[in-house]
Amino acid sequence: MHPSNEQWLVFFNAFKRRTGLDLNYYKQDQLRRRILSMMESRGAKTLDEFWTKLASSDKDLRWFQDKLAINVSELFRNPEKWVELRERVLPDLLARSRTLKCWSAGCSYGAEAYSLAITLDRWFPGSHRILGTDIDQAALAQANKGIFNDNDIRGVPDDLRRRYFLQTPEGWVADSGLRRYLTFRTGDLLADRFDSGYDLILCRNVVIYFNDEAKDQLYRKFFQALKPGGVLFVGSTERIFNSQTIGFESTMPFFYRKPVGDLAWRNAS
Ligand SMILES: C[S@@+](CC[C@H](N)C(=O)[O-])C[C@H]1O[C@@H](n2cnc3c(N)ncnc32)[C@H](O)[C@@H]1O
Numbered sequence: 001m002h003p004s005n006e007q008w009l010v011f012f013n014a015f016k017r018r019t020g021l022d023l024n025y026y027k028q029d030q031l032r033r034r035i036l037s038m039m040e041s042r043g044a045k046t047l048d049e050f051w052t053k054l055a056s057s058d059k060d061l062r063w064f065q066d067k068l069a070i071n072v073s074e075l076f077r078n079p080e081k082w083v084e085l086r087e088r089v090l091p092d093l094l095a096r097s098r099t100l101k102c103w104s105a106g107c108s109y110g111a112e113a114y115s116l117a118i119t120l121d122r123w124f125p126g127s128h129r130i131l132g133t134d135i136d137q138a139a140l141a142q143a144n145k146g147i148f149n150d151n152d153i154r155g156v157p158d159d160l161r162r163r164y165f166l167q168t169p170e171g172w173v174a175d176s177g178l179r180r181y182l183t184f185r186t187g188d189l190l191a192d193r194f195d196s197g198y199d200l201i202l203c204r205n206v207v208i209y210f211n212d213e214a215k216d217q218l219y220r221k222f223f224q225a226l227k228p229g230g231v232l233f234v235g236s237t238e239r240i241f242n243s244q245t246i247g248f249e250s251t252m253p254f255f256y257r258k259p260v261g262d263l264a265w266r267n268a269s
Contacts, residue, residue: 001036003047008032011047018055019065021135025190025214031068038067062138069136069209071108075115075148076155077204078236081254086119089231089255093199096229100128100199103225105189106206107132110143110182111152116202117178118156118164131195133187143184146174189218194225201226204235216242223247226258 003011012023023031035047042060044050054061076082093100100120104113113132120128134140153161153172165172189206201222207215222232223246234240234254243249248256 001039001045003032003036007047011035011051014051014055018061020191021065021188022190023068025211026209027211030209034068038064066136066138069134069139071134071136071139073108073111073205074152074155075111075118076157077112077115079155081233081236082115082119084252084255085233086123088252089200089233090119090124093229093231094124097199097227099126101197101227102128102130102200103195103198103202104130104132105187105201105203105222107134107140107143107184108136109139110146110184111148112202112204113143113182113184114146114148114174114178116200117181118160120181121178122160122163128181129183130181132182132184133189134184135186135188137186140184140186146176146179147171148174190214194221196225196227198226199230200233201230202233204233204238206235207238208235219243219246219248223258228258229260230258232256232258 016022035050039047039050042050042053044053054064090100102116104110104116107113110132113130116130120126120130132140132143134143147168147170148165149171153165156165161172164175164178166175167173189203190210203218203222207218210218219232219240219242226232232248232255234256236254239253240246240248240250240256243256247258249259250256
């Protein structure tokens with residue numbers, strides 16, 4: 001079945017009215033393929049029929065949203081970047097503020113936020129705060145439990161694994177002491193207003209779903225949300241091509257810094 005653009009728009013508008021999430025900002029080929037395969041798996045013949053099914057059950061709507069937002073993650077994903085973060089980025093940030101305000105944007109079930117909590121607690125303990133946000137509520141509920149599977153923790157070095165995780169029949173349970181750094185809450189990166197004053201924002205493997213316009217707007221909003229000297233840490237396939245136009249400086253791949261000198265006025269938009 002190949003719905004027309006008009007039919008897709010009707011579906012997206014209905015979805016946005018109900019959930020607030022605007023699917024027009026997602027990469028369309030990938031998104032539409034995924035929706036059609038979900039539609040087929042539920043035996044719906046048209047988008048209209050599929051929407052009627054989804055709209056009549058909160059549970060089915062949740063299922064759809066969760067499936068849409070693929071939330072694969074693991075602790076210390078791309079370990080070499082975490083070493084750079086620990087050895088080069090965090091010391092620089094801590095030279096400026098003793099207490100870091102950090103945000104894992106698109107945190108899924110929390111692996112990234114816990115990786116940061118472990119890094120800070122082990123090497124730079126203090127009263128740092130880490131906010132984790134995602135649109136996927138099921139993933140956030142999991143993040144709040146702090147329980148991970150074997151695959152999630154395969155990149156955690158042995159000494160950190162021994163120190164911060166307890167193996168139980170339910171999985172690897174993170175040390176409750178890490179909770180003092182962590183807060184998780186729902187947030188839509190495409191629709192919400194952002195808080196400001198962040199020292200560090202991690203947004204990794206999230207924008208792969210977004211179209212170029214959405215990505216550009218998001219990076220500009222992150223720039224505004226950072227303190228001067230603050231750093232945006234992106235995923236290992238997510239170079240920001242117009243980073244200089246936005247105002248960032250990049251001294252290491254995948255870390256973008258808001259300059260300390262006031263360049264921000266030139267790029268405020
Ligand atoms: C592949 S996971 C990345 C998790 C983690 N950052 C990492 O790199 O391992 C992508 C996450 O982005 C979230 N996401 C997608 N669109 C979003 C949006 N508009 N606002 C907030 N989160 C979103 C998804 O729900 C999913 O949990």
